[in-house]
Amino acid sequence: MAGDGRTFDRGSGTVTKLVRNQGVTAPSGFRATGISAGIKASGRPDLALVFNEGPDYAAAAVFTRNKVKAAPVLWTQQVMTTKRLRAVILNSGGANACTGPLGFQDTHATAEAVASALSDWGTETGAIEVGVCSTGLIGDRLPMDKVLGGVKDIVHEMAGGLTGGAEAAQAIMTTDTVPKQVALHHESSWTVGAMAKGAGMMAPSLATMLCVITTDAVADADALDRALRNAAARTFDRLDIDGSCSTNDTVLLLASGASEITPTQDELDAAVLAVCDDLCAQLQADAEGVTKRVAVTVTGAATEADAVVAARVIARDSLVKTAIFGSDPNWGRVLAAVGMAPVDMAADRISVSFNGTPVCIDGAGAPGARDVDLSGADISVVVDLAVGVGEGTVRTTDLSHAYVEENSAYSS
Amino acid sequence: MAGDGRTFDRGSGTVTKLVRNQGVTAPSGFRATGISAGIKASGRPDLALVFNEGPDYAAAAVFTRNKVKAAPVLWTQQVMTTKRLRAVILNSGGANACTGPLGFQDTHATAEAVASALSDWGTETGAIEVGVCSTGLIGDRLPMDKVLGGVKDIVHEMAGGLTGGAEAAQAIMTTDTVPKQVALHHESSWTVGAMAKGAGMMAPSLATMLCVITTDAVADADALDRALRNAAARTFDRLDIDGSCSTNDTVLLLASGASEITPTQDELDAAVLAVCDDLCAQLQADAEGVTKRVAVTVTGAATEADAVVAARVIARDSLVKTAIFGSDPNWGRVLAAVGMAPVDMAADRISVSFNGTPVCIDGAGAPGARDVDLSGADISVVVDLAVGVGEGTVRTTDLSHAYVEENSAYSS
Structure with missing residues (x-):
C-alpha cells in the first residue's frame, strides 16, 4: 500500500x-x-x-x-x-x-x-x-x-x-x-x-x-x-x-x-x-462506488476557510462528479458549481486546471480544454478564484453507477 | 396531460x-x-x-x-x-x-x-x-x-x-x-x-x-x-x-x-x-433520469423559510435519493439528512411519513416502517420537526442510473 x-x-x-x-x-x-x-x-x-x-x-x-x-x-x-x-x-x-x-x-x-x-x-x-x-x-x-x-x-x-x-x-x-x-x-x-x-x-x-x-x-x-x-x-x-x-x-x-x-x-x-x-x-x-479519487483544490480565495467552502461546493456537485465519472473534462460544470459558493470570487478571472492542464483561463475556455485526458483514477481539479491567497483542498470521488447501485439496492 | x-x-x-x-x-x-x-x-x-x-x-x-x-x-x-x-x-x-x-x-x-x-x-x-x-x-x-x-x-x-x-x-x-x-x-x-x-x-x-x-x-x-x-x-x-x-x-x-x-x-x-x-x-x-417524482414537505418548523431550507437539504441528499430510486423506505437516511439542516428541530420528536404512512415517530421507527410500498412513481416525504408551524415543500426526483448515464456519457 x-x-x-x-x-x-x-x-x-x-x-x-x-x-x-x-x-x-x-x-x-x-x-x-x-x-x-x-x-x-x-x-x-x-x-x-x-x-x-x-x-x-x-x-x-x-x-x-x-x-x-x-x-x-x-x-x-x-x-x-x-x-x-x-x-x-x-x-x-x-x-x-x-x-x-x-x-x-x-x-x-x-x-x-x-x-x-x-x-x-x-x-x-x-x-x-x-x-x-x-x-x-x-x-x-x-x-x-x-x-x-x-x-x-x-x-x-x-x-x-x-x-x-x-x-x-x-x-x-x-x-x-x-x-x-x-x-x-x-x-x-x-x-x-x-x-x-x-x-x-x-x-x-x-x-x-x-x-x-x-x-x-x-x-x-x-x-x-x-x-x-x-x-x-x-x-x-x-x-x-x-x-x-x-x-x-x-x-x-x-x-x-x-x-x-x-x-x-x-x-x-x-x-x-x-x-x-x-x-x-x-x-x-475505498468510498462507495468510487472509480476515481478526486482532489478539488481552490486557490486565490479571500481566506483558507473560503477556499474550503468553495472546494466543498464543487466536490458535492452531482454534475461535476458525473462528468468526472465519464472522464469528461467538462470544466463549465466546475464554473457553474463554484459560482454558487457563498464566497468572494472574481467571476471573469477564475481559472481552472484538470490534472495540471489549464482548461479555463480568466473565466473562458483554454485551447485544447475539451481534449484533456481524465481517464486515470486520480483527478486533480484546481480552481483559482483570483481574489486572494487562501487555499484549501477537499477530497471527494466521482458519482458512478456503482454508487447508485450500492445505495439503492438495499437498506444500509 | x-x-x-x-x-x-x-x-x-x-x-x-x-x-x-x-x-x-x-x-x-x-x-x-x-x-x-x-x-x-x-x-x-x-x-x-x-x-x-x-x-x-x-x-x-x-x-x-x-x-x-x-x-x-x-x-x-x-x-x-x-x-x-x-x-x-x-x-x-x-x-x-x-x-x-x-x-x-x-x-x-x-x-x-x-x-x-x-x-x-x-x-x-x-x-x-x-x-x-x-x-x-x-x-x-x-x-x-x-x-x-x-x-x-x-x-x-x-x-x-x-x-x-x-x-x-x-x-x-x-x-x-x-x-x-x-x-x-x-x-x-x-x-x-x-x-x-x-x-x-x-x-x-x-x-x-x-x-x-x-x-x-x-x-x-x-x-x-x-x-x-x-x-x-x-x-x-x-x-x-x-x-x-x-x-x-x-x-x-x-x-x-x-x-x-x-x-x-x-x-x-x-x-x-x-x-x-x-x-x-x-x-x-421530465427531469434527467427521473424515475420518481418526489415531494419533500417539512412541517412543524419554526418558520416557512426554515421548512424550505430543511426540505431542500433532504431533497438534495444523495442517500435519500438513491434509496427512493430503489423503492427502499430507508427513513433513517431522511433523519440523517434533516439533522444537518441549519434550522431548529426537536431531534427526539421528529416524525416522518412516506406516502402518508408514518415510518418514524418521535425520532424512532414506527411499526411496519420497513414494509411501506414505495414502488410507485410519486413519492411523498413529510417530515415534522416538532418545533413550530412553518411548512414548505421542495420538489425533487430520485437519483437513478439514468441520471448518472445522462450526465457522464457526454458533455452537456
Whole structure:
C-alpha cells in the first residue's frame, strides 16, 4: 500500500515513519481485538474492543455535527466530559440511531457490561470510562443478547500486539471493502496508531466514520484535544464523498503514556495530523462506488476557510462528479458549481486546471480544454478564484453507477 | 396531460382554466416561432423568438443567483433596467457561458440583429428592447453565422396563434424530452401563457431554466415584478433536481396589455403563480433520469423559510435519493439528512411519513416502517420537526442510473 514505510521530514529534521499494516495496538499500552458476536446476519466480525492499559487515560473526541445523534454518540459525549477513556467498544451491524430512549438504554447497558467484564478480568472499570460506537443501518434496535454475550467473550480474547488491532479494524467494517489502519512511529520512540471505517455518508463534518486513534505518548487531555481538533479540521472535515453526514461519526484519541515520552504540542499535532490524513486517503480510496479519487483544490480565495467552502461546493456537485465519472473534462460544470459558493470570487478571472492542464483561463475556455485526458483514477481539479491567497483542498470521488447501485439496492 | 382543462377556484368565486397545449402566444398581442438555425449539429429546432406587439411593453425578470453568469444573462439584466421588453430571442445548442468578452459581444450582436430585423419588418425596435437567452453546453462560443442568419429568417416566420408558441417551446429544448407550455385563461377575459425548458441543473435558485411568460393583462412593471418574484420564490426556487444551479437561468414576464383588462395584484399574483407551479410540475416530471417524482414537505418548523431550507437539504441528499430510486423506505437516511439542516428541530420528536404512512415517530421507527410500498412513481416525504408551524415543500426526483448515464456519457 502507498503508505507502507512512507517516511517524511516534518521540518524539524526528525524523520518519522508511517506504516499501514499496524493500527491501534502499535503504541504500547493498548490491547484490542475483534470478534463475531452475531450482530451481523452474515456472521462476519462485528464487535471490537480497544483497551487502554495505562498508566494514563487521557482522551479527546470529536463527534458528528448532525443534530440527529445516535445513542452511542450521546453516551460517549457524556463519557468525554471526564476527558478520559479506559476502553472503547465498537459494533458494526447496526447504528443504534433513531432508536429512542430504549436505544440509549441499550448503549448504557453495553458500557456497563464492558466495565463489568473488564472488572471481572482484573481491571476495575466503571461504565463512565467506556466509550461506545456503533455503525450500520439507522433505525433498528441492536440485538442486545448478541451484543452483551459478545462483550463477555471479547474481553477474554483481547490480544496485545499487532494482531489484535488488525482484528478490531476488521470488525468495524460495514460496506468497507478493506480495513483501514495506520501507525506512525516517531523517531523519538513514541507511536500513534489508528483504525477507521467508513465508505459512505461521508460529509461536511465527518465521514461515517468511526475512528479510534491511540498513542503511547504522555499527553494530557487538553493537548490531545488540540491535536485532534487541528487534525480533524484539516482531514476528516475535508473529505466529502456524497455530502451526507452520519448520525454516528465519532473520532476518539486515547493516550496511554506508556512510552514515558512527552512530545511537544507541535510534534503531537503533526503526528495526529499525519495519521488522520493517511486514514482519509484510505477512506477516499475505498468510498462507495468510487472509480476515481478526486482532489478539488481552490486557490486565490479571500481566506483558507473560503477556499474550503468553495472546494466543498464543487466536490458535492452531482454534475461535476458525473462528468468526472465519464472522464469528461467538462470544466463549465466546475464554473457553474463554484459560482454558487457563498464566497468572494472574481467571476471573469477564475481559472481552472484538470490534472495540471489549464482548461479555463480568466473565466473562458483554454485551447485544447475539451481534449484533456481524465481517464486515470486520480483527478486533480484546481480552481483559482483570483481574489486572494487562501487555499484549501477537499477530497471527494466521482458519482458512478456503482454508487447508485450500492445505495439503492438495499437498506444500509 | 394532467393540466389539460384543469379549473380551479381561487377563493374569490372566479373559475379559471389551465390548459397545457397552449403557451406564450395564448395571450393576445404576442407572436412567436421556433426554427432550425443550424446551431445544433442535430438540425433540430434551436432558435425561438417571442415578440410583444403591444400596446404595452412592461416586463419583469428573475435570473440565476450564480456568480458565474452567462453573457445573455449579463445582457438581459442590463435590458431589464428599463423594465420593458419588446422581444426575446432564445437559442438552444450553446449556453454562451464562460465565453469572456467575445461571448458578450456575440449576445449584443444577436440583440442588435433582432432589433434590426424587427425594424426592417416594420416595427422600429432597439437592441435595448431585446432580451437574449441561451442554453446548452457551457464554455463554447456560439456559431454566430448560424445565429445571425437564423435571426433574419425567424422574424419573417413569426406566426400569431397557438402554433407559433408551440414551435418556440420546441426550439428551446436541450435534454428535455417534451416541450413545456401552459396557459391560464382567466374568466375575466385575460390570459397568461408560458413556456419553459430545463431538465438538469435544477437547483436552489432556479432550474436551468429558460422560461418566458406572457400576458395580455394591463400591468405595469412593478406589478409584474411582484407577481413574478412571488411566484418564483414558491415554485422554481423550490424545485431542486440535483442541487446544481445554472449560469443561464432566466425567467421573463412580458405584458402586452392587449386585453385592456387590468387585474388586481392578487389576481395577477395568483395567475402567475399557477402558471409557474404547473411548469414546475412539468419540469420535475421530465427531469434527467427521473424515475420518481418526489415531494419533500417539512412541517412543524419554526418558520416557512426554515421548512424550505430543511426540505431542500433532504431533497438534495444523495442517500435519500438513491434509496427512493430503489423503492427502499430507508427513513433513517431522511433523519440523517434533516439533522444537518441549519434550522431548529426537536431531534427526539421528529416524525416522518412516506406516502402518508408514518415510518418514524418521535425520532424512532414506527411499526411496519420497513414494509411501506414505495414502488410507485410519486413519492411523498413529510417530515415534522416538532418545533413550530412553518411548512414548505421542495420538489425533487430520485437519483437513478439514468441520471448518472445522462450526465457522464457526454458533455452537456
